[in-house]
């Protein structure tokens with residue numbers, strides 16, 4: 001029988017962070033760098049500059065040292081501002097040899113260098129938007145070589161360790177995780193980093209971690225996880241800045257899609273797409289290509305994620321008419337989901353409008369931002385004034401530091417084991433459905449999903465004990481499957497024993 005040991009979690013966490021230190025094998029600053037004023041002047045790394053809402057340019061060059069070959073190289077770019085709010089921080093565009101490669105923001109600090117940039121001198125150009133902060137900030141730009149074995153193992157370890165954190169918080173076989181991670185911590189040999197003994201110990205650790213996943217079976221707790229970046233077209237910035245936030249975020253999405261073949265992304269709001277088409281035709285063409293490949297899901301029904309409290313019925317109808325028409329004409333997509341994650345109230349006329357516009361699904365999270373009234377359902381048929389009903393689903397994604405007992409949920413989800421497990425526990429219709437929906441990624445200029453999230457996404461497609469498994473990656477498929485299952489549940493149970501019995505399908 002396995003027994004819980006005091007301080008074992010803390011001991012293993014220490015070793016886990018020690019492993020992370022060995023992820024970077026070589027490092028050197030980009031030097032010299034130049035800053036554009038009237039003319040180009042030298043920029044000393046770490047020196048402070050920046051007024052709010054201002055654009056800057058920097059340039060330099062680099063060449064990966066010959067003895068780094070064989071190690072994956074990344075360009076690391078960051079400023080010292082790191083408030084949680086994506087919108088406050090500088091947002092940066094990285095050009096290599098005059099080709100725009102990826103954007104950088106507080107959540108995305110590394111650009112993986114493709115092979116072609118690792119064997120020659122490369123021109124670096126940086127376009128920087130300072131963001132909304134009044135504080136000057138420093139910039140740091142380094143060339144890093146990662147140790148590929150440590151890098152992979154660190155994400156393996158992280159996935160298991162954070163699953164243990166989730167199990168500790170939300171219940172499950174904690175002793176299993178303690179035992180296996182204790183064994184991993186014990187085999188790791190850091191005495192001579194990068195020596196044969198070091199790599200031998202890493203190989204043993206990898207094997208132990210791999211043995212934790214259950215063999216092929218039908219998972220009991222399932223997650224549809226789709227990448228997303230929620231962008232307010234009108235909030236704390238100008239209309240032009242909203243367009244640029246979209247452009248930078250989408251460029252980062254496309255770059256990470258090259259690196260992660262299983263990465264799929266969902267985006268609403270034809271107005272945002274139209275802005276890309278108008279101002280960034282190349283980016284727009286690349287998005288269209290991903291839509292064709294089935295990796296970029298276009299839906300959401302309305303032209304923008306519109307206010308629904310003060311708007312007239314005609315305006316709501318036109319939101320959907322123009323929204324759906326654009327998606328049909330531009331992407332050959334028949335939009336079926338009203339996607340309003342961040343709208344503060346919903347007209348009771350909406351179900352009728354949705355039914356009559358052939359939009360049978362509705363998704364939001366916003367009703368959970370309420371300290372007084374808690375709706376006991378996350379999945380239900382919403383009935384409007386005239387009796388029309390739409391299948392409604394609330395995203396149940398919890399935020400870091402929140403528990404499933406907190407009613408609050410988010411559309412800016414993380415994708416880590418703690419969030420996945422907590423969000424499953426938070427779902428109020430577990431007796432009806434064994435699957436939740438998570439839209440993960442940073443919004444409002446935050447660049448969407450990160451490498452860390454995509455590494456977890458890759459690993460949790462297999463099942464760990466007592467953890468949910470990622471089985472889907474499209475919102476539309478999630479809602480259609482749920483509707484089919486719901487019909488079956490209702491047919492089997494009559495309505496007597498069904499928590500949805502008060503709201504049967506129209």
Ligand SMILES: [Zn+2]
Nearest residue numbers: 230231232342
């Ligand atoms: Zn918003």
